[in-house]
Amino acid sequence: MRVVIVDYGMGNVFSVARALQFCGHTTELTANDASIQSADAVILPGVGAIGAAMLELKQRGLDASLRRFAERERPLLGICLGMQALATISEEFGTHACLNLIPGQIKKIQPEHDGMKVPNIGWYAMQGSTAQGWQGTSFDGLEENAATYFVHSYQFIPDNATDAIAFYRWGNQSITAAVQRNNILGTQFHPEKSGPEGLKLLQHIF
Template sequence: MAKPKIALLDYSMCNLLNVARAFEHCGADVTVTEDPDVARQADRLVVPGVGAFSDSMREVQSRGLADAIREFSHTGRPMFGICVGMQILFDASEEFGEHEGLGLLPGRVRAVPALTQTGDPQRVPHIGWNHLVEPAGGRDWMGTLLEPLSGADPAVYFVHSFAADPALDSDRLADTLYGGHRICAAVQRDNLMATQFHPERSGEIGLSLVRRFLDL
């Protein structure tokens, strides 16, 4: 059986080595690229990201990748955003001012609360392992990226100071609880899926999601 062909976008704001290794470990044929045409032609597209939202959007746009990502999202082929690669899929971010995103999912990127729900200070950025929970409205993970985690109590690895706040509950796939606040941890709409956490740093649970993505 041929290996799934993955285009892993390089726009100088990415932890490419660890992400590439995770996908290769799970059997993918990974091409790291900043070429929009290579991205458009891939079987599956992965949009990683670290750092500030505005810097990421600037680099994506300067390389001509913004239109390529938008066009790919409409093909029906699977696309996976990771961390800031998830955030830029939304309309806008409030990080260091107002910044426009790709507009593929309605919603805004907002700061992780610096106080718990009881008013105590909490560390920001949110760093470390935390559990995934179903969104407040509930969403069945069967048939989604998170299907391998159904019925489990999975913990995954986060590093972030901002997080997406989807406008539509139907896009919200999983949350995590931090200081009593619900923070969106994963989204999925049809072929478009993304995680705020890092699957490449989340051990076997993260690898199970990579394998799931490759099977979609």
């Protein structure tokens, strides 16, 4: 499978590429629309702030490219900040319009006490968001409670609760770990940094 990693100057692109290559996929790092549209799958990585990310995407015409690709019904994966870019709007350092591929809002996670630090960094066990677990999602067939690696201060709150397919527990809160609508998937965690479980996920969804 040929997987395009979107190049917009933000994200752990080389770590993502290495993980995909380990899984046996061909990778291409590009901002070229024709290359994106012809891909078997596309990954939007991301590290940083959403305002800067959306500005870069718009200046390079990649916001339109990603929307066009999403209509092709091929896998589109947003990782961390890339997942948050899939939402409608973000409240990170102001109000920022996002790609609106999975309607929802990006809101700051709220510590319950002084011992809970933001950004939240660490390994957390994911669980399915419904009684059916991950049945019918891109995680279908994977075991629940797999620990994956998170680094974030904001979380995705989808307008439609069924678009949240996985969560993890942070104190007494359920924090969105993954969202999916049709062919569009977002992971708040970094599969490329989540060891064997992260590689298993990438092998499973691509």
